[in-house]
Amino acid sequence: EPEVTQTPSHQVTQMGQEVILRCVPISNHLYFYWYRQILGQKVEFLVSFYNNEISEKSEIFDDQFSVERPDGSNFTLKIRSTKLEDSAMYFCASRVRGTTGYTFGSGTRLTVV
Amino acid sequence: DAKTTQPTSMDCAEGRAANLPCNHSTISGNEYVYWYRQIHSQGPQYIIHGLKNNETNEMASLIITEDRKSSTLILPHATLRDTAVYYCIALNSGGSNYKLTFGKGTLLTVNP
Numbered sequence: 001e002p003e004v005t006q007t008p009s010h011q012v013t014q015m016g017q018e019v020i021l022r023c024v025p026i027s028n029h030l031y032f033y034w035y036r037q038i039l040g041q042k043v044e045f046l047v048s049f050y051n052n053e054i055s056e057k058s059e060i061f062d063d064q065f066s067v068e069r070p071d072g073s074n075f076t077l078k079i080r081s082t083k084l085e086d087s088a089m090y091f092c093a094s095r096v097r098g099t100t101g102y103t104f105g106s107g108t109r110l111t112v113v
Numbered sequence: 114d115a116k117t118t119q120p121t122s123m124d125c126a127e128g129r130a131a132n133l134p135c136n137h138s139t140i141s142g143n144e145y146v147y148w149y150r151q152i153h154s155q156g157p158q159y160i161i162h163g164l165k166n167n168e169t170n171e172m173a174s175l176i177i178t179e180d181r182k183s184s185t186l187i188l189p190h191a192t193l194r195d196t197a198v199y200y201c202i203a204l205n206s207g208g209s210n211y212k213l214t215f216g217k218g219t220l221l222t223v224n225p
Contacts, residue, residue: 004156031210043215045212048210050210055210056212089154091157093156093157099145099206101159101160101162102159102211102213103159104157
């Protein structure tokens with residue numbers, strides 16, 4: 001069964017450093033998403049991406065965040081200057097079209113120290 | 114998207130059917146009901162969705178009341194691996210982004 005692949009599974013970074021979280025969505029999917037989940041809290045929407053541009057973003061997705069689909073296969077989330085409160089599980093997801101459900105990746109656990 | 118209400122937790126015996134309720138009394142005509150689950154710290158997993166009619170797939174059945182104000186997810190023969198948080202989400206089909214808004218969900222514990 002096709003999977004959404006996320007790397008790394010766990011990343012530890014110093015506060016103020018830049019991090020790039022990587023995702024390989026399912027190949028024929030058209031819509032791409034990033035969500036995050038702070039430990040013990042709800043899964044929160046960050047951003048949706050379609051046709052090579054952001055289609056919607058949440059209040060969390062401020063100027064420190066950016067997304068890119070550089071080569072037609074990878075989908076990346078960059079945090080320019082990490083803060084302690086960015087520590088969370090980050091989930092990438094994709095879907096094909098219509099009303100079909102998402103496929104989520106297994107997540108990247110980001111720890112900012 | 115309409116607000117959904119789910120019990121905080123439920124228990125089920127292994128091998129028995131698990132029936133997870135969801136209230137969505139303010140759901141509008143073009144909002145689908147989606148169910149996802151999250152097994153501890155893993156990414157959410159899509160289960161099933163429906164608009165008006167009952168739906169069944171290899172994982173579960175979805176029963177939607179005629180007035181669409183509530184629904185029930187049925188896992189016909191629950192196993193220990195079905196222990197997870199189950200999320201019921203109402204989603205507007207008119208919005209092409211299909212942004213999911215997760216609540217706290219129902220923690221289903223399947224007991225041996």
